Amino acid sequence: MSLLLKIDRYLRRxxxxxxxxxxxxxxxxxxVTDMVRGRVIGPAVAARxxxxxxxTEA
Structure with a gap:
């Protein structure tokens, strides 16, 4: 699952x-808005x- 999709599902929930x-x-x-527009984030930010x-879901 892409990170953006994971974020979108989290936002909806x-x-x-x-x-x-x-x-x-x-x-x-x-x-998130920048990611939707094509911003590529690095592995450190993705991990955060x-x-x-x-x-928050635990």
Missing amino acids: TNMSRTQFGRLAVNDPRL ITRFIDG
Whole structure:
């Protein structure tokens, strides 16, 4: 599953905005919108996002 799809599913489940997610996950409110527009993120940021999602769903 792509990271963007994982984020989208998380946002739907939690009713969280893209801005709030980016701010909480990696301190970047434009993260998700930029990813949708083609921004490529590095492995360190991807790991932080995954840890955030996994940590809040535990």
